[in-house]
Amino acid sequence: MSISEQALLDELEHGNSRPWRDWAYLALLTAASGAGLWHYGAAMDGYEQAISIGSAISLGVMALRWRAIQSLSIAVLLLCTAAFMSYQGDLARAESAFWLRYVLSSQSAIMWMSALFVMSTLAYYWGLLLRSEFSSRVGSALSWCATAMGLVGLVVRWRESYLIHPDYGHIPVSNLYEVFILFAVITALLYLHYESSHQNRRLGAFALTVISAAVAFLLWYQFSRGADEILPLVPALNSYWMKIHVPANFIGYGAFAVSAMMACAYLLRQWSVRRFGEDNAFARQIDVEMVEDVMYKSIALGFAFFTLATVLGALWAAEAWGGYWSWDPKETWALIVWLNYAAWLHLKLSKGWRGAPMAWWSVVGLFVTLFAFLGVNMFLSGLHSYGGL
């Protein structure tokens, strides 16, 4: 968070006070989490209750540091509550109740998310190519809406899985279809965070490109493979570990994707400079300093969460497969991704490398990550066989 001289002087005079809306938000968050635990707590084991409480605390901390999260989470909460209430415990109402059918059922929400992300991408491109700040603002707003709808889709899908049959109930991060939604949402949030901290919307086109690609895959996967069907969990996934391992992993994947897209921006700009000279219209749109900063910051964030995710995965593996590390292809590729970004970070921090080589490396890194995420499930066999195409 940036800090200004005036704000410091004010604080010096009046003390460090939090605005009332922060307190109001915390109160609402506490109430909503309490209500959630009271309502569903009986269905959870101790670990799951701890995870819920931990998530609520993390959300609170995040929302205090980045206030846009407050509005987002309230919007998601309201929409989800509306969806839960209109279901009235009957899945069939997804087809009959107007709001469920067109907006709030998980399928509709995910469709809205997809459409909004694509529209946001277009608006960002318009803003970048025609240098229209208004269009970029629209892109940003659409991204926020898409993120909200994606989150609503996930939460409602969670609820729907229980409505189908209690046997089916599980958090929607268990197969490739569900994690692609998670990926789109997390990547968008990460980008939006950097956008707001740099007060610069020009790079949205790049970040949203990768999200649109994910959306395109999601739609293909849904319409050609029927992947949106909710199926019960395989026994190996039936564990509270999944609730933390998978999201932590996707913060990593999302951050690596953002960094690779920043690298693309860097390389495109460099190409335009070579082609059209230092002061061409496109090059002026791209703030190199921001691009390099975001590239580094997102790799650092991705690396930290990927480390955490891999460790959580090892803990889970110890419990499910009888060993914390089995050199299963997915594990091994996680290690490869980790080593790759460790090398990147050492070059950046110890050797002070920057510019095009690091950008290229970051792009290559995305392909390595992509293979770990998708390729392993498609081409290699192993213990992580749930996410197959």
Add this chain to the structure above:
Amino acid sequence: MSSSATGVARGPGSPLWRDARLMMRFFGSMNLAITLLVVIAIASVIGTIILQNEPYTAYIEKFGPFWHPVFATLGLYDVYSAGWFLALMAFLVLSVLVCVTRNAPAMLKELRQWRSEVTERSLEGYRQTRLWHSQDADALRDTTKRLMALRHYRTREHQRDDGAIMIVARKGTWNRLGYLFAHLSIVVICLGGLLDSRLGLKLASWVGDLRIETRNLPVSQVPPESFVPLWNPSFRGNVNIPEGQSADVAFLALADGYVVQPLPFQIEVEDFHTEHNVNGTPKSFRSDLVIHDETLAEPLRQRISVNSPLIHRGYAIYQSDFSDGGSALSLTLWPLQGGEAVEIETEVFAELALEDYPQRLEMDDFRLFNINPVLQDDGETEQKNFGPSITFRVRAPTGEAVEYINYLAPVVIDDFASILSGMRRSLADEHAYLYIPADAQGSTTLFMRLVAALRAPVTRDAALAQTVNTLTANRDEQGQALRDSLSQSISALLAQFLDQGLDDISVRVQEIAADGEQGAMLDAYLRMLQLVVASAYGQLIDESPHKAVEDEAMWLEKAFLALNGVAEYGSPFYVQLRGFTHIQATGLQIAKAPGTYLVYLGSFLLCLGVFMMFYVHQRRLWVLVTPQEHEGQMSYRVRCAGSDVRRSKAFEQEFQAIAGALARATGDPK
């Protein structure tokens, strides 16, 4: 490296000491570290492309006799415990260790140091620095401290000898600890991993203390040289225990075989059960275990399932697999090349010599459920239960074996019920399926009787006669001689069909017929064969208790296709499963991994360290207040400077804000 090494050898000082320093420099170099990270990443790929720890026979088949020994020597079948891979890891650990030992002392010193002795000159030279004048030293000190506290800095005041006051503020000192944690954790994790690796076993087998057993033997017959001592501190093995039985060993896979690890207790399996979801997919696998241990007052009973193991005396017992535990099977062997049907009683894992055939029968598996995805007409796949199946091998006296998987119940495909029998000649192949048309009872019996009828002389001749009658029904002028010759040629055709199949007949037709007539001739042959089959079927239905099938034309068409398949079936008999008593075995994984705690400690340090490195920013600010007299009035010169390791933009902003606010609050007019 070599050129500089020779350069140093000529230089002054103890050469040994110099060499050691050079080695330190080499191992501590960032280039080496980054190279190692990348090389290990690339080397790791190998083990994800080549399936690891498969039976050697599978590799020979895959890579051929030339590459197999090369790959085996390079350790590519078990890359992650190959010598060269371990050496790479050792280099990485060494490199990290050297780096840490070189950097740690300075970093630890920095943790304690406030650096309050920095001179004003050097503060002037900092990237972030500002100078102003103030009138009130006390207010300045107070404001500085309050301001720093607002930004979460800790401060310390230092009175200098020259009368100046230095206030040092710092935060995020722990960033440096993050570096130490993150790097040392790699050493800790690798040590833990090494403790739990199979290196000890490999060494023992390499030295010759341990012999790797490759034969499939009952535990009682495994020679003692293949037993690992009970005290072996770390291992990971598997054991399959049928319901109602118990075991006190685990099998550890090693190279192309296994060794046996005794356990200090007995594991008895009371029951194994699988629960299914409403759509038929498995929901949970559970075993009810009883641990019989002398150290326990009474046996320990516990249910384990996937994701919930039992840990007893440091031995962790996991639900990892399940298999057949020797189910009792009632079989009928239907002859495919003539002879009598034989009924036998056997069980899974039995190997049988057969009276009527030279082949041996090896029963491998029985499965009660076979849930497979089936592509529906609407393009969606649906999970479908194919029912019970047996897997067995038919081994010829030459040693070659063909594997079969036979289903008990029919499967409806395109509205027609068939019973599947899959066969493959090599484990690397996919199964090829014979679709046997089901009779009214849903079994293969009618088809098998049809095969027998076409083979047995009496019934075959009757069918042939009827066929000849049908063919010559409208041609009374034809003589008996022609009828006999027709009967003979159809008989030969039938024999060829049954033994070699239609492909062989079509090859012969191409040889003997003119180009334009091949199609007509083949059609005629097909019609004759179909007539024989239909006649044999008709006789069967007439004389035996068989009920006619619903759609005879369709049944005969499918039977004809199946007869064609029988020619390539590879076995002189078909094994029909008549009945079974299901006995399951649970597959347990048993592990003892004392390195786990080290690995967990290392993992914790790693996460902590990485987050500290990235999210605890080490920043320092100095405020040096120097009194000066100007025209008889005391005033104070304030020099404020700041530094952070990363030289980040965020710190630049923070410094501007802090120094700006401080200057405005304490007298600087700007």
